[in-house]
Amino acid sequence: MLDQARTRWHPIAAAHDLPLRHVFHGQLLGREFAVWRADDGYVNVWENRCLHRGVRLSIGINDGRELKCQYHGWRYSNRTAGCTYIPAHPADAPARTITNRTFPAVERYGLVWSATDEPQGEVPEVAGLAEGEFLGLRGIPVNAPADRVVARLRGYSFQPSGRIDGNDAEIAVEAAGDFSVALRAREGGAETLAVFFVQPVDSNRSVIRGVLNSDAEGAARLAVLRHHNERLSKLRDAIEQEAAQAPAPEPIAPQFERLPAELAEMPELTAHGRKAALRVQVARKWQAADGIAGFELKPLSGLLPTFQPGAHIDVHMPNGEIRQYSIANGPGESDRYVIGVKLERDSKGGSVCMHESVREGDVLAISEPRNNFPLRRDAVKTIFVAGGIGVTPLLAMAQALHHQELAHEFHYFTQGESQLAFRDRLDGLKGTLVPHLGLDPEATGAKLREILSVYKFGMHLYLCGPGPMLETARKIAAEAGWPEGAVHFEYFKNTNKIDDSSSFEVALARSCMTLKVPAGKTILEVMREAGIDMPSSCEQGACGTCLATVIEGEPDHQDVYLNDAERKSGTKIMTCVSRAKSARLVLDL
């Protein structure tokens, strides 16, 4: 019977077992769960085990948006259970595939229902029990197998709630199954339907979860609860005595599934090209500021992949253009991606299409989120400098730091108040937001000099905005003593004029392949033609997705992703725009 039980829905907790920011330790058929409700109401049922070193997640911390493991502080996102941050390696973005095992969750009759395996059908709906009009009884744990508990429950006797002081109720079994019994008690004109669901915790442990078909108020309610508590406790004692006579069945051995092979090793960059793997619907489109449209993108079905602050998606537009947009979400907001699109009249038409053609309800193709601009959370203080629409990735980062109460300042440069985008999210940052409005380039420089005047060891700076502003800010930071490793930046686009006149040879060390790159073609294009599936996104040297390691040869850098130290080291190259100064380049691919 327990084998069939695996694909059935069972109650695993009462709704009130999940108070604000608590993690409940549940168990079904020998499998432990960490059950927690996020601040947005979503109930998460996860395997009770951190993927890293097996520590129970039920002793972790529910911060309302993410669950943090107690052992090493790994953070897992609401809904997807994807890992968003690994503190031991603050400069790396965790591979999005590090995802905990999740189980379905449905709330009905004041209970949380789940299943250890893919459940067949829906959560049982009981005739005579109405949502919103029932009374849940205290869960009664019993040291006995579920079938024994169900058998004895058929003989449970109780008074209808309207005649709680009587002692002559007539009991009828209305329905009974392998894990439930419905009883109706009648006395005089009063009658009450009581449905008992028996949760098979383990082979020899169960919980009786009773629900009555009518609620009561005040003292009457208390009397009903007490009545059932006393009678069910007596029944429990009788069942346990009976069960103690029989040999106890072996506990169900917990199963620990093997990880996918790629998670057994330190995660590497995923190898896929510019693919639109996801379909999303525009759930909401609104004016986020003057000239900036906000979009909320929701999945057509299932869950969206986990994102980290700093991540971007490629949006494949109806007019064939592909554009990158940073995700502005805060931590744990995993049911949608929020992006901001600035209208650029004189560009190739991507933003015009988003502003004028895309409407609420439209379906868009997007890539999975990719993070080439990861946020460290080990800074003693983090300074954000956003210019215009460059606010989006930094907003996601600042919301994460704000939620974790890590020190930061958020400097936001725009032409005027009406250009401040995502006001609701900015308001959430409270005191850390410092808007700088209407400054000309000279005044902007002066303000940046002031903001960046003090560097202390352990501080980090994140910049995103128009190219000239980033150049100025990076220069000022360098002059003020900020080391390059503490200055992180993301350009919207590469405004360098790309010189693709050179021709050279590229050797791919791991693929044992030598390719000729002629003038007019990029390394990336030549590799694609040869069947090498290299991930890429913006394909103009700004986003960092197509990064490769150089083993030999001198790169001719033409991107805006690498910083000066990385360029000088000669060990990295953006394959979408950069080329070779030497006749031959050997890449670790």
Add this chain to the structure above:
Amino acid sequence: MQQSRCTDPVILNLWHPLAALVDMQPGVVFDTVLLEERVSYAHDGQGEAAAWRSFAGLPAGAAVEIDQLVETLPVKVAYGYLWTSLGTPGELFPIPEFAEADRRKLNAATLGVNVSAPRAIENFLDMGHFPYVHTDILGAEPHTEVKEYDVEISVERDEILATRCRFYQPKASTVSTEGADVDYVYRVPHPYCSVLYKSSPADESRLDVIAIFLQPIDQEHVRAHMMLCVLDDENEDKIIKRFQQTIFGQDKPILENQFPKRLPLDPRAETPIRADKSAIAYRRWLSQKGVTYGVIPAAT
């Protein structure tokens, strides 16, 4: 010869700690459990000690003359502890610093933990948990980074060595007020024992030695013996001990909530990160040795 409940020859033939000598009253029988066997032990206060499989005629608390005993187990007194073996033991690993006269040598604690010995060793080797488990003592947010370090399996000495380990400690010593990176060296010279070397606040040129010797009660329970061999002329024993007991008390609930309790050696059982290099080496080393007790061997 009595059949042992542990059938792993690697583990049976090792020396295992039973107790700190300072915790044993001379001439009196004590008993404990080793590898699911009841074992009794005693010493005479003159440097002689004995261990034997317990029998009803000589219960714990009874007086004993150890030279009268027959059918005893191998014994060794080393690093302040009594060691025995249920098999045929070889050499016990060296800790040369223990011979240095100016060091304080203490048993900081003997503590039962509901976990396998290898899980406890991995915890001892791990730096990434300092800010989360030993908050404001061995680490503090936001300083969470585990910097690159080196690990080697020394073939000659048959032990694991992790060097160049550094971790930010909020109060680097009793005299400092500022945080700083503290240096660590870790050795695993025995499947169930590890030795840690750490910058000494008292003498910059030398290292404090802290060792953990795990007595396997069974596959999923240990008694952890914490040995200190430190440079400290100032603090009373109880201050030094209390510090280590606090640290260990913080690790205990984490260890007891790890599942499975035995250490899985299948590389696909758990996700490692670069910071876990020493643990990966340790798991590989146990696999190579063919250890099966206290672990879940990888399917072959």
